[in-house]
Amino acid sequence: MPITAEELKADMEKYLFLARKEDILISYRGEIVARLSSPYPERTVRERVAIADSLIGIIPADITVEEAREERLDRI
Template identity: 55%
Template sequence: MSITAAELKLNLGKYLQLAESEDIFITQNGKVVAKLSNPNADRVEMAKSLLGVIPADITLEESRREKGRKCMKALIDTCVIVDVLQNFIV
């Protein structure tokens, strides 16, 4: 939706409510100068896009353990690289 700055000024409350569900572009002298939008909309879209990514047969605890394993492996790999580099410096 696109409205003029004057229209926004006259009906701010109305457009704040509309901005919860859609972006509103504000124009001045025929040019878009601002966008009124819901700051949480991106988070909602991201959450919707992740639905189905985690298999239905995995529990939250299993998911957390798997994430922990991956973090630990990355940490160990980093330590190994640091050890190798220290051997070259000495």
């Protein structure tokens, strides 16, 4: 959840509570400068490994890193 530094200052308690469940991205003058996150993530290590495993093979084996990068940049 992106917020501005001013929003954080105005309602710190709210964002500390929300940070228990999701990352809070703090921006200053339009640039993300910090991330507020829980030191005790709800996802276990096994869940994170399962997510990473699900991403394996998304990019075909015959494509180079440079080609994948160019394709991704073309979409932006």
